[in-house]
Amino acid sequence: MGNKALNMIVLLSRTVSPEASLVVESGQVFVEESNFIINPPDAISLEEALQLKEKYDGKITVLMVSGKEGEKQLRTALAMGADEAVLMECSPKEDEPSIIAKKINDYLQSVNFDLILAGDFSTDGASSQVGPRIAALLDIPFITKTICINQEERNAIVKRNGDGDIETFRVPFPFLVTIPQGLHVPRLPSLSGIMKAKKKPLLFKQSKEISNINNLKQYSYPNLKRKQTNIQGETQEKVVTLAKLLKSLQ
């Protein structure tokens, strides 16, 4: 039996660029729209999907739950090589992982797919919840920290980065994976990719509002400062002081 062309869904979110500075006023965060990017861990999982498509052929749909502004990041994903994009609109209040997962699930109920790829976490919320939640809602297997996907007799052979060893699983389609940090450096959109992206389908979907008891959240800057003693002198003097310090600490 040959390999199957893979119908892939890549979950994207938009986050604030790690380089951007954040303004906190009265405990709330203010971010300029221009500072939003594709969540970097999600860009890595998109890169994995693009490489799988190059190897096995297939289709990549990028799916995002956000306000209309998310179109910009979806266009970037299309320019990187995704085939189509879906934006599930949500209100700014609907930002909890459980709500996002339910909205994604709503959409996935009506489409076919072999594989869902998600980033390990979002650099903003850092809760790592959405991927496993969707697997729970869809009742499909999920494998976290996936580092390699191959096919064998129409099953997937998935390697994951366990804490001690590299583990290999055989798993039937469909299933969900989360991709760890550092697996790939995501490609940049090419000029021709940007041109093509303009003609690729981008669907806006409405979804019913999910009521949410919003827990009150306050933001502040972390305090990281320490005593900052500067060890001075010529190289040798510094080294002698440092060696003494190391002995005293042990």
Added chain:
Amino acid sequence: MKEKIIILGEYQQGNPSSITLECITAAKQLQREAEISLLLMGDEVKKDVSDLEQYDVDQMIIVENPFLSRFSSEMYSKALLSIWNQLQPTILLCGHTDIGKAISPYLSEKVDIPLYSNVEDFESYERKLYFTRSVYSGKLMERVEVNEPTFLVTIKPKKWEAAPKKVGRKNIIRTMEVTIEKPISSLIGLEQKKLDSVGLVDAKIIVGAGRGIQNEEGFALVTKLAELLGGTVGVSRGAVELGLCDATLQLGQTGKTVAPDLYIACGISGAIQHLVGVTSAKTIIAINKDPKAPIFEVADYGVIGDVFDIIPALIKELDNTTI
């Protein structure tokens, strides 16, 4: 009825992992009038884990099943769901580790109970509970009001002290059965990783390597220094991007969180994404040739200088003084 807190335990080489002992401390800090149970799942837990009676909890819950011999998200999620349904606890507490991260969202969705992830501080104020977490790449702290009496929570490693053993204690050991259907996914292979990153999280001394170590030669120097001090090497993203080592050694928001007694940052500029993984270190020493590097602001001791000058001289000095 008395509330129940369940701690999802993890263990390695016969002992609970440090994160599990940290969960015990955190559970006590919640100050509920609750019975605290430590849950251990595995194939032969009673044979594998020593001193089961001596952990500072009210009872141990042991779940043994051949399908649980090794962590798999599918099996562990299903087992945990079965245990939740049988015991109906008030709170489930686990580490924000590979295991906790994978199965707590699954459980949260299945039982429709809220999950607070990667929490690093609990606070009670005017009878209200607040959780603090690091967000926006470590640039901000988020303080959330917890309204629900029943919840799941994963805690960030190394933020609570590990609970000591209570010698002479006699815990109730309760054995529970779970029925697990044959898994859909099956483990068909294991291979050892090239670089051993297992000890990194619990290391007492870590020498950090960043972009400033530049090449294989620099990495060898850092490794030598770590060996000499009886420590191990951790890296920033810069070193991973230089291709000098595997991402499993990475410290920071996208890597591991550590709390060694001593962290020596070599050629690390101190991007916030890296710092959030190491700021729990007791003492931080920074070596960097750029006097303006932000790492110096968060260091106890700073040495301005080229790592290629300082580290070889330091190795020599340490060698001389030991003999």
